[in-house]
Every structure is written in C-alpha cells, then in structure tokens.
Amino acid sequence: MIRFDFGTAALRLITLLMMTFLVFPIAVTLVVAVNPREFILPPNGFTLDWFRAAWSSKTFLRGMGVSLVLGIAAAFLANVLALPAAMALVRNNFPGKAALNIILMSPLLIPTTIFSLALYIYFVRIGYGSGLLPLLVGHTIHIMPYALRILTASLHNLDPSYEEAARIVGAGRIRTLFSITLPVIRTGLVSSFALCFILSWNDFPISVFLAPPGWTPLPVELFSYIKFQYDAVAAALAGSLILLSALAIVIIDRLAGLRRVLRS
C-alpha cells in the first residue's frame, strides 16, 4: 500500500536528525552523570558516585513519587474534563462556539506564575490553603486546555457512524464512549494523556505555590537544589529517569506484544 511514502529517505533522515537533536543533550547529561569531573569533557574516568548520591537522596525519591502520582492524577482528571467538552465542540455548530473555545483555553492564556499565585491566594481565602486539593486542582486546570486541543483534533476525523452503530445495538452513551469512541481515538487519547502528564511532571511555578509540605514535586526539589548546588547529582537523576523510561517502554512493549500473542 502506498500509505505516505513521501520521500521515505528524506523523512527518515529528518527524523534521524531530529532525534539526534532531542537525544544529544540527554546523552551529554548522561556522560556528565558518570564523569568524575562533571562538566569538563572529555571525561577522565567513570564513576557511579553521582548516581549513588541521587538515589540516596530521600527528597529526590519522594519528589519523584509525588510528581508521578500527581502527574497521573492530574492528567486523568484533565482528560475527564476535556473529553466531553471536546465532543460537544466538535459535534455541534452553534453561535458563540469560537468564543467558548477561547474561554476553555483560558488557563493557557494566563502566565503560569500569576495563575498559580492567584490560585494559591484564592485557595487560602476560601480556607483550603493547605492539603493536596489545591495542588491537584492547579495542575489539572492548567493542563486541561492542552487535553482539550488534542482531543478536539482527534475527534475531528472520527466517523460518527461508529458511535451510532454502537448506540443502536443498545450501548448507552457511556458504554459507547468506552467501547467504541475511546478505542478508536486511542492514539489521540494516549497523546493527550502523555502530554498532560509531561506538562504536570515538568511544572514548576504551580507546584512552588500550591504544594503542601511533604508533597514537593521533583522539579521544585531539583530547582531548589541546583540553584546553589551545581554538581552532577541532578544529571545522575536525569540519567536515572532516562533508564526508568527506557525500562517502562520495554515493559509496555512486552505487555502489548503479549496481548497480541494471547489474542491470536
């Protein structure tokens, strides 16, 4: 099939270049993380000291855990809020839709610093100054517009008759959503979830204001750390994250492969 073979070689080359661009700094960071002389290249040896230091730091480990839980929860909530809205926007044409679109995008318009500050002050005023709720709400609201955009794009090309076919065999809206719509747009859904998670995972300003004691996400811990301390411990932490993600991918791939094997 001649799917999109638009200059396969050229595409591959560009992809390769892009991947190099994306991965090279990571590779450098990894080198730094095992280099006794840190930033001075070429390396003059190999050491796992930085890794050891990173992994023995309770703050980092806890920060990572917090970021992970927070990212998953916020990404989930954001998508739950965004999905029905995206569907309503794509499936209907009505006056004021453009304006509504912008309103839904509003968290994206406000500078994060001010948004989180305002939200923090607001929470304190309504008496929820501490606890996890503000942090979760802040992250969720902040990433929701991104989910909305990606899901909207996904739904644009979805043939409505898939859903109609499900409705007529007796599936209600909810069942149709889970059995038909979501599986059909799963690439978009996964993209949206991944993007939301990453946005939350990387967020700094919201967490600075809204994180309650003991629930400091990793970027805040890291930023506080490198503000003064400039050693390869953070690089080693980055390295650990790379290895962890690689592991996760292998596992996911295995699981997916396994499912395919089980099915056939």
Add this chain to the structure above:
Amino acid sequence: AADDCMLRVTTWGGSYQATYESVAAKFEEQYNCKIEWVVGSSPDHLIKARLGQVDVVTNTLLNSIAGEKEGLWLPLDPAKIPNMANLYENAIYSKDTIFANVGDYVLAYNTDKLSKAPAGWDDLWNPDYKNSVVIYGVDHIPTLSLMVMKAEQNGGSIDNMEPGIDRMAELIKSGNLIGMLDVESQMVSLFETGDAALGMLATGRMKDLLSKGAKNISFVRPEEGTFPLITSVNIHKDATDPDMAANFVNYILSPEVQVAFATRNLYAPTVKNAEVPEDFEYRELLVRNEAFGRLFLPDQEKITANKADWQQRLNQKAKR
C-alpha cells in the same frame, strides 16, 4: 505534646535546608515540637507570610523590609530570645528583623588566566577580559549594589544613579560579559570549565568550587568592599505559637547552629560567641573582622523602590 506543636519555618531548598534539618532534631527533641519546613524561593516566603501560612520566616533582607512595611511581623522580644544579646550590633536591623547569618559576594578569578590578583571591581571592565566575565542578573542585590557603588564612585549617589547606570551600561557594551546570570550555580560551572576568568561569586559557591578541587580559582575582597548576602529572620504576627517561634529564633542564634551554617554553607556567624574551628578549611571564606566592616550595604528601601526604574534605564542605555 509533639502531636499538637508544630512550627512552620520557611527555608530555601538544597544545602540550606540540609543544614537546617541537621540541627533541627535537637530542637524538636528539646522543645517536643515538630518543625515543618516550608521550602521555596525568597519571594514565596513573603507571599506565604502575607497569607499567614508560616510562623518563622527565614528571609532575604529585602523581603523582611517589605513585610515590615506591611506589618507582617511580630517584634522580636530579647526577653524571650536571650541569644539576641550576643548579636553584633549591626546585625539587628530593626525591632522586627535581625540577621541570622551573613555571606558575601567576592571577586573570584582564574589564576591561570590572570597573572596577578585583580585590584578591585573595576577590573571587570578590563578590555583584556573579553567574553570571560560573569556577574549576577540585574535583579540581584550584588549587581544592584555594584551599580550603586559605581554611582557613588563616579560622582553620583543612590539618589543620582546616572553615573552608576552609565558605568554598568559600559560593562554590558564592552563585550566582557559571558552573561548576567539568574541561576547562581551556572556561575560555578563557568569558573569550573574555565570559561569565566573573573566575576562575582557568593562565598558559599566559592566553597563549592574549592571543595570540588578547582585549584586554579582564587578570590579577593576588594578594598571598596564586598556585597553582603544577608539571611534575616522574622516571626509572623499570626504565628500559632509565638513563644515557640521565639524559642526557635533563639536556637538559630545559638553558637552551635551559627557554626553549623558557617562550616556547611559558609555563612558567617552574626553572634560574637560563635567560634569557628581553627582547622576549618575554608575559614578564609567567612567574612570577618575588618572585611565585615567593609560590607557595602546601600539603602535597601531605596533599592527596592527604584530598581525597576534603574533596570529599565540600564537596558535602554545598553541598547540591546
């Protein structure tokens, strides 16, 4: 009981918090009161104080002053904080604010690139050092202080900043600067890699460099004076337990904690009775004696009031 008593103390993250935590256990045990660290950057400390989210505020002097204006603090009562008696006189800024410890910004240089030690801050302008000078960003006190210092030296004053701004604009246009950095730790690496030949550096960072074995980096405290890096403390007016807060401030001023910050973070003690061990490797880095007297601390209120204006004028002059 430990369950009810909880003291919320602001701190910066990283090594500052680490030192705090290393000495906290003793306090917690002694007063049977848990300490909850509110980690954040300096401005967060003020915002959290405004919202009444903290009891004891470890702060920058600027923030302490702002808070004072807004009436956020409780006056510090020497009766409840007996250690205040040991403070150097100039470490008591006001009835609400005292200095917990002091570091300073020195002139660091690379001995491989500079044959002899720089004479003063003016060496930053030396045309020999193209693209090898680092200073802090224009929002940072050392750079602002340098600007005031240069204004005063060139016939101006803090109320007539034109000469200082001109001088700084010259520096920017000279091409000497690698950058005016917002992230302190990046400056350390610039010295480490040899990119930077000369520049400002906080003593704490200087110690990081030296302890990493950077033997070719040295420093001087110019005659004109160095710029202090002050950690101030306040007690919040709505502190849940003001007495316990006072106890904690008292504990900060104890020789033990003072020496801990000195040896771990290179922040010089502000109490007279804190003895830094003779064999402490980086004793020289602590600002003491006559160097302490030469600390250049321009009027902080005027700085805060005008710095935005200065920055804009500087940017306009530097035409970048």
Add this chain to the structure above:
Amino acid sequence: MIRRVLPPLAPALIALLVFVAFPMLWVVRTSFNELEAGAYIVDALTLDNYTRFLGDSWYLINTLWFSIRIALIATAISVVCAYPVALYIARTAGLQRNILLALIMAPLLIGLVTLVYGWIVIFRGGGLLNSLMIALHVYDQPVRYMWDIKGVVILLVYIGAPYVVLSLLDSIERISPFLVEAARNVGASRWTAFWKIVFPLTMPGLYAGIVIVFALNFSAFAVPLMIGDSNTQMIGLVVYREALLNNDLPFASALSVIMVAVNAMILMGMAVFFGRLILNRLEVKR
C-alpha cells in the same frame, strides 16, 4: 441545541469558573493597586500599572513585541522540525514506534531543569556546538548560545517540537490511504498529494500543536530564566521577575491582564484563520 451542548461542557466550564475566573478577579483587582517604596502594596484604583507598560514604547517593543516574535519564530521552527517526524512515526509500528515516541518524549520527561547541564556543555563558548561548527568551518569565532536569545529559541524548539509531534500523530494516522491514492491517480505526485490532501487533513492536529506551543512559548519563563540573559525580556519572565523578585504584584498583575488579552487575540486570530482555512469544513455535521 443548548440542551445538548451544555451538559458535556458544564464540568469544564464550572471548573474554569471556580478555579480560573474567581482567582483572576483578584489579579484584575490587584492590577489597579499601587506599590509603595519598599514593596508595600496599597489598595488603590489606578491605571498606572497599565500606562507604565502600554505607555512606554520601550516595553511595547522590547517586551511585548519581542515575546510575540520569539514565540512565533520558535513555534514556526518547532512545527517545521516536528512535522516530518510525525509523518515518519505515523508510518512505523510496534517496537520502533514505541522507541521513537519514547525518544520524542524523553526530553520532556527528564525536564528542562536537569537537561540544562547537558545544554551548557553543548552551548558554552568552548562547548561542543562551537567546537563542531568551528571544525566544520561554518564559522571561525565561537558564537554565543548560552545566556543569549539564540539559546532561548533553540531550547524553546527543543521543548516545543515534541508537543507538536504528539498533537499531529492522530490526525495523520486517521487519514485514509485511499484519499492519497485518489490524488495520485489524478496525476498528483507524492509531493502534491501531500500538500493538497494530507497536509490540509492534518490541520486539526497542526492547529492543536501550534496553539499549544505558541501559548507555552509566549508565557515561557523557565527557559529564558535559565538560558537567557537579563536582556531576554520575554514577557513571561518579566511577570515572574516582577511578581517574585521585585515583589511588584500590581505591575505583574497588570502585565498578566495585558498578556491574557494579547494571547486571546492571537489565539482568536488563529482560530478564525484555521477555521476559514479548513476546520469549518471538517466540522460539518452529517
């Protein structure tokens, strides 16, 4: 119509009302306050904070217009870099696809804060990039990337491109190959078939990507903070500095209100543009 449209939109709208609109009231109110010497905020009703920015051509040019320009440039480069990659990934499957996706997301997963190390090693005066370029005779004097706008743009692209890839993927994958075949059959080369059929049909994803990345870039502060110099007056960073370093919340609030307005206008413009261009056609109800 209202009956059908409102319920699904309600949760999101309520969340926005409670957690964005109400807090923003405070921002709007604060923007009319005054800052006394010593960072002391005084309740007032003044337009000073707005006129200070809007009445000053220096701010308008060096902050507002500068930020818009940088955001647009970085967004454009991100799109150009990411599009072919998304096209390529859409054609892969299985492990290769997972690996590529992982690599795309890796920089974001690791986070800017830590990756700055790698970038400094690459960017600095005698760093890898300069050494390489000089060795290749692209230029012969080290060029400044770090603490410079060049570095900021590169980093914005570095962070933006993955978002574009992610938002494009689904749109690309859902295009029926028959549509391409039909175009090839009436005489379109691969290239023409791409421009006339595939590209327009990826518009929904492209639009999503552009909106996301532009918004991220326009209010960026972490990148200019760590990679930029004091002269990188990206508006997001200015807000950050005014709010957090200078304690000038009234001015920062006014700036934010201005930013929201400008941002909304730009996004509205984009919505109209893309709607006219293609999205309206794809939204017709059956």
Add this chain to the structure above:
Amino acid sequence: MSDDAIQVSGVVKRYGATTAVDNVSFNVAQGEFVSLLGPSGCGKTTTLRMIAGFVEPTAGALRVNDRDVTHLPPEKRELGFVFQNYALWPHMTVAENVGFGLKLRRKSRTFIREKIAESLSVTGLSGYEDRLPRQLSGGQQQRVALARALALEPQVLLMDEPLSNLDRALRVTMRRELKELQARMKMTTLYVTHDQEEALSLSNRVVIMNKGRVEQVAAPYELYENPATSFVADFVGITNFLEGSAVGVDGGSMGVRLRSGQVLRAVAKTAVTPGAEVRALIRPERVTLTTKPVDGENVLSGQVILSEYFGAVLRYSVRLDGGEILRAEVHNFDNFVETGAKVWICVLPEHLRIIPQEGQG
C-alpha cells in the same frame, strides 16, 4: 393502529436550505417487510436515520411498537440497523463486532460464541472471525454489518442498502436468507434500497420516495401494474410512455391517438374524458417484437436503434415511425435482431395503462 410496529407521521428534516425529507408519513405493521425505494438523494437514508434516532426530525413524530420515540436516544429504541457505509468498528475483529451487542446484554459466553458463529454462517463469513474490518473486501464488510444486526434478533430491523455491495449470486442467496429469517423471526423490517427488484421481491409493501416526499405506498404487484404516477411507473421497472389524446372512450375500452395519428386501443381502467391529453404506459416485456410484417390492431412499426444483451434478456430500443422511442424486452430468444432492422411491435390492449399527463391540472 396498535399493530403497527413503526409509525412515521408527517416527518420533516431540513439541513439549512435543503429539505432532505418533506412531510413523510407511512406505517409498517407488525412482522411486515416494507421497503423504502427511491432515487439517489431522495431522503431514504435520512428517513431511516430519523427512525433509528441518529438524526432529530425538524418536525413530525415517530412511534415504534406504540411508543413515541421521537425524542428517545437510539439505544432505547431497540432496533436493529444495518449501515449503508457498514460502520464496522475498526478496532474490533469480525467476531467482536458481531458479539458486541450480545455482550452488552450480558449473555453467557457460550451463547455469544454460538450466536456469532450462527450469524457469520448465515452471511457466509465463517472462518473470518479474527479478521479486522480493514482486512476484508467491501462485500465482506457489508456482510459483517448484516451479521452484527442479525445476531441480536431484533424485533424491528432497519436496513440501509444492506446488499448493494454484494455480487448478484450472493445477493440472491442473502435475499432469500433474509426473507426466510424475517419470516421465521417475525421481524418487522424496513428496508432501504435503490434496487426495485429487491424491493419488489422482498417486500409486503413498498414506499416509493422522490425528492423527500412519498409518491406511493403499495404492495409490489399493485405498484408495478398500477403505478399512481409516471414517476412510479418509470422508477419501478422500465416503462414506455407514449403521449397522445384520448379518443373513443367507450365503457371498458378506449383509444389513444398518438403523434403519428395512429390509434392504440386500450382497456380503460380509469375514467378519462375524451380529448384529454394522456400517456399510454407499456412495459417492455409486454411488447411482442417481430421482424416480419404483421397487420392488425395495436401494431406499430419502427427501427431498432440499440440492442442490449443481459444474458437472459435482450432489450431493444426501437424508434417508432412516429418518432417515439420504445423499449422492448425479449426473453428466451435464439437470434439477435440487427441494429437498423425494421421491426413490428404488438401490444395487447389489456397491457396498456392510461394515465393523464401530469402537470396539466
């Protein structure tokens, strides 16, 4: 009225300026098989989709099994539906597509498995259980869509051209299966098709639509033999129209004077005033065509201008001496008549049907 399974009353659907369905009313009785027949774009699919609940009518009411369903969501209507464009779920295998509805009804696994196997075997798809829709040919996909609806044994089944992508042989088989299934399960069926053969052979009654309106509702034989309008006559089977004026109307008999002046005798079934402009309708298969001159009543002569071969049927287009084109079908033939040959054509008076010319009051 309570034995009507489907009642469509005054239903209208507008898309902006276009009126896709314009005041359509008809009923389908319990267990009846009714077809919606009409040209492309006449509103068949839209009507069906309104009954299924996918499209909301602009006006009018819909009742299914004596429930007003006008505003009921599709899943509450308990209807089977076969889509014109299949609408197979791309992420499910054939078996999963067919079994989905059963799974929703919480049937046992064995039951589901058996039902899937049964539906697939009825539609000739056994062995394709694990294919994904995109791995099937067009016709195979259509059969999966049919199997998916049949698996649920719905009381009321709506089908939108379910056989249009099948080859003739399979279509004939499927048609029989469908008819048999429908009879066995007493499913009320509303069947959209553009194929008159299908409509006539399958249905108890046929609804003929044109431009969004109902033209006629009648049983197949009635429709074919007594079309209410010339649109119906032309659409349901091929018809020759000869225009002329009524002459010699006399009890059961009348004549039509054609343009050539020749008079055709016909059995008068409707009252026509003499002199009125009328159309004589003749079905091509009712025409006898010879190459030898014949004399007598109702003989017309002309020249063959086109012959089309359909295997069992040979269809000639003949230009009559009066200039009209007349089509004649010949079955069970052994020789071809050459194009250009002179031919004679006979029509029996009882095979001529006279209707007034339309649009003239």
Add this chain to the structure above:
Amino acid sequence: MSDDAIQVSGVVKRYGATTAVDNVSFNVAQGEFVSLLGPSGCGKTTTLRMIAGFVEPTAGALRVNDRDVTHLPPEKRELGFVFQNYALWPHMTVAENVGFGLKLRRKSRTFIREKIAESLSVTGLSGYEDRLPRQLSGGQQQRVALARALALEPQVLLMDEPLSNLDRALRVTMRRELKELQARMKMTTLYVTHDQEEALSLSNRVVIMNKGRVEQVAAPYELYENPATSFVADFVGITNFLEGSAVGVDGGSMGVRLRSGQVLRAVAKTAVTPGAEVRALIRPERVTLTTKPVDGENVLSGQVILSEYFGAVLRYSVRLDGGEILRAEVHNFDNFVETGAKVWICVLPEHLRIIPQEGQG
C-alpha cells in the same frame, strides 16, 4: 500485441497467508470495454488496484499502452480510477474534488469551470458544486467519484463498482451515458462489478474471477450461452443444474438419465462418453411452465414451492418429482401459480447444455 491497452501477466498478490490474487492474466484491447466479474472477495478490487499502482504485485507484470508500469508510481500511469468507497477528499467541495486533477494539469480557469460543469451534469449533480462530500447521500458521493474520473477524459479508465450505490433507474441511465462516453472518447475501460447484468450489457468481453483466479474470459453471449465451468454458469445468470449420466450419445444428440430415471434429450455440443457423470444446465428463462398436464419429450413434473415477484419477471422454484429443485422464470404473465400447485415443465433439447461433473477427473 501492441494494440492491447492493458496487459496483465501472471499477476499474484499475497497478504501474509491469504492469496488475494493468484496468477491472473488477461488483456484489454485499445478502446475495449472489459469487465471483471466475480463474487465478493474474489480479488477484483485488488487486481484493479495493482493496475492503478496502489498495490504492488507480489509477482507478475503489468503493461499499460505498451509501457511496463509494474514499478511506475500511480501518477505516472495516466489512468482514470473510480474508487469503490468513493475516496472523496473531505476538505474539498464537489467542484474542487472534480477540478483537482485538471488544476494539476494547469488548465485555464474557464476550461476547468466548464469541465467541472460538464462532468457534474453528465452525472446529474449540477447544483451540488459547493457541497462538501459529507453533505451528500451515498449515491451522490459515488457520482462525484465518477465525475472526478471523467473530468480528466483518461485514455484508460478503471472503475471499481462505480454504480453499486445508485438506484436502478439512475444506474440504467448512467450505464448508457458511460457506454456512450466510452464509445465517443474511445476510452479503454476495465470495469469491476458484481452485477452480471451490468457486465453483460456494457462489456465487449468479461473476465470472470473466482477465489483469486480467472475462470473464463469471453464475450458476454459466449459466456452466458457457453459457460466453461459450472461456476461461470451459475454466476452469470441463474442456472439449474440437473445431475445424471450420459446415455445414448449419438452424433448431434444425446440423453441424460436423471436421478428419477427419466431421460432428457439434449443437443450434444461437447464430446461425452456414454455413462459419464454429467450435469445438464438449463437457464430458468428457457423453461416453459404450465399448470396443465403435457406429454412428450423432455417434460418434467413437479410442485411449486416458492414464487418470487420481480415486476417484469416471476420466478418459481419447483421441486421436481425426482427431488431436484428447478427454477423457472416467467415473463409476460397475467396469472400467478399458487405455491403448492402441480406443474409441468418443458425444456427444448437445444436449450440444455451438458458439462461433465467437475472434480471427477
């Protein structure tokens, strides 16, 4: 060979384990109209797509207008193509869809406008220029697909069931238009269909495919009257098969002893050894059916078990006394025979075709 516009030689296409097309070869001469006819899933679409260049053959070679195009990209092949699933570009209006190819050829604006108008009027879509594909009915979409291909006036036109979603009346009209266009423009046409009527009436020759292979390539009459295999006989029109053994083979005449013991006389067209197992093929329209007892040669009796009404045609299924089911078509009828009635059936010897039973050597 040089006047063959399309040459397909030994083409094979495998998808993993499935062989969709298995060693298919045939030619289409310049200006010829050839149909690919076969059951659903037999590989018609795949064959056509290989010629168009959308699918790469696993083996074999393809030539178009004496160029080897096996590895040429589709846009270089200069073929018209009408897709089975329309493949209309969803972001373009009807006019833009039709005009796209012309724009690529850098025609003038007026020329393009006229050509669009022309193609749309041929396909009965004038007035729909500014609609988007999803605002059209299924049949309208199919016509746009057709218009899109016609607008380019290609020398070689490939069509994949281009009329399957049209109503009969429109299909007949479009078929004529197509035939006329094809003749006028001398387009070589390869036409995929599952509709034997369409194949027979339109084509100069028909390629019958089954399970990925070619069964027979022949002119329509040849195919219908002399099917090479019982698959072809059955697929091209409806056929009755009566099994028996050959008896009394004698010059031009022979007999078939049916299961009931009765002997049918037939004209022997192929050599058959006496006693061989054979099948007698009878077309339903060649059968005469009466309710009155008849005597004589080749008369079979039986009982009507099903009657189907198609308007012009009435089809009876008759269970013969020997147990076989035989279908009979009656045209030009005025009465129905009741189900269950006893009937007598006559077949002329020259309408019986004898073929050996397959799969027995």
